[in-house]
Amino acid sequence: MRELLDRLEEWYREGRPFALATVVSTLRSAPRDAGAVMAVTADGVALGSVSGGCVEGAVYELALEVLEAGRPRTAAYGISDDDALMVGLTCGGTLEVYVEPVDAAHYPEFPELIAALREGRPIVVATVVTTPDPARLGARLLVGADEEGAGDDECGPLPAALREVLAADRTTLVRRVGDALIPVEALGVARDEIVFVRSYVPRPRLLVFGSNDYAVAVARAGALAGYRVTVCDARPVFATAQRFPGVDELVVDWPDRYLAGTRVDARTAICVLTHDPKFDVPVLVRALRLPVGYVGAMGSRRAHADRLVRLREAGVTEAELELLHSPIGLDLGARTPQETAIAVLAEIVQARHGGTARPLSLTDGRIHR
Template sequence: MLDIAEELSRWCAQGRDFAVATVVAVSGSAPRRPGAALAVDADGTAIGSVSGGCVEGAVYELCQQALETGESARERFGYSDEDTFAVGLTCGGVIDILVTPVRARGAGRDTLGTALATAARGEAAAVARIVEGPAGLLGNALFVRPDGTYEGTLGGHPELDRTAAGEAVALLDAGRTGTVEIGADGSRCGQPLVLLVESSVPPPRMIVFGAIDFAAALVRAGKFLGHRVTVCDARPVFATAARFPEADEIVVDWPHRYLDAQQAEGLLDTRTVLCVLTHDAKFDVPLLVRALKLPVAYVGAMGSRRTHLDRLDRLRAAGTTELELARLHSPIGLDLGARTPEETALSIAAEIIASRRGGTGAPLTGAHTPIHHDGAGPMAGRIDSVA
């Protein structure tokens, strides 16, 4: 649901009645993950998606039904090749959908409105909802902040909200959306409830060092992938808004000095992507010495194979360990045969995705590996946001 927070927050502010259908469980191959949502208002306007088109029509009708009855419902969609008219997933997977009405004067409306507005502003927020348990509690929601404070109630035992908030903070801290099982009384035993915790965190950062023509294309690719993109270069004649109109921030500073300042201010995290495009030793080496020690998601450096070998020698001489060097993606990007800045940016973006998701970069044609990876890579679980 938080993946469409901006639109839903607007609906709340306008006083609209709507129903939201959320993917709460997935098995096998499925196009969307838990947290993906489709919402329908009283006028029939729809936003979002739960399956990429396979079951959208049926889920749309469930939302309309929930608006009429005012009751939450859970529905399962799978694959059926026996009934020509059956609604299901062509990919062979199974998804469970929770449909919840959100009426202007309904219980929990203010809680969801606050959570949606917080996520829409780009601030960290988590929503915990009961997706499996007593019918009277189904869909009840709790809005949880990073500091553990919360609004709303899941109903039932007084300790349930406190325990659920603790679980939500743990998932929010990791930037993950997922399900947790706890007792109805807030303990680890007793009658179980299943909660879906949706996490919304600020966009991950991409910092592009080197204001060259390839950087302009990479800025566009980074924005397309949902990153907040900064361009940093020590040369003011190149680092200008006119050359990088789509960048969120342009910084004129020595790259290593800027990185030190960002680290000191706590503005780098395990989702941050660093792309070094300067291929100039006086910039690259002091920057990479620092970057490879940081717990960021990805560090890549542009340059020919000869430049790469020379860079490795310089980094070793500067005290960089072999373990740290193993984290360096250089030459940067996957082998796509890229030539133009746009093709090169695509190659870099593909490597970032593969590193994040645990992909191999090999063609899917003829392969026997899963199409959708469940976070097997070194960046796994760090940018799920939202789903």
């Protein structure tokens, strides 16, 4: 929903009601993961996507019905490979979509959700999406994350207050890595309810050390991929807003000193693109000892061999060196800084989600894991 934030906030502030459709469950080859959203206004403006095109028309019509009735609905699309064409889900998977009206009367907590997303504060939203009691459909709970919450860096903490609510319903959590989603499915609940819980956590961080053309391209690609991008270089003449427009943070400091004082987690990716041992060796010594998801360094194979010698001399162990992606990026045959940035981000995505990095045409099995 982050990519729609500006427009949704504008609609809400203007008192322009809209329906918000959210994928709450998927099975087999559904084109979008749980959490994908589409918003539709009463006058027919649509933003976002729940299926990549397969059932957008049906969900669009359902959204208009929800707006007219002023009540939420849940609908399923796709049953089997044999009749997928009839329901419009050509991939043969299934997905369930929850559609709710959003305005001051139906969703008074929406500004709280918007503010949390704007400020990068973790927040959890639990919504009853299936229930035999029509009055309960759409009941929701918003809880800000607390320091003692259970969970991990990938999914974010689950607040104690919310855990108590879920425990009272005798539900079980199923962790979904990728979009920080935690679906909760009823398990012998007397009310036969299903609650969908979404944990919004801050965007993962991408730390880019260096200020050359490759750093510019990697920063842009990282922002496009949804990362909160920080660029750091010790040379103020190169680390400028003109060179790096739109990054979340631009820092003029020695890379290793900055890394020592900033917060990282298991979703953080670090790209060292300085091409200068006096910068890259100290920051790599520190980076390889941090609990981050990815550490990569740019350079030729000769530069990499020299870097390994310097890192070993600095006390880096062989186990720590195995964490280093260098030369950085996947082998795509990239030539330009922009193509290289794609190769770098492809490797970061592969490291985070565990793909094979092989062409899909040469693999079999499910595309969406």
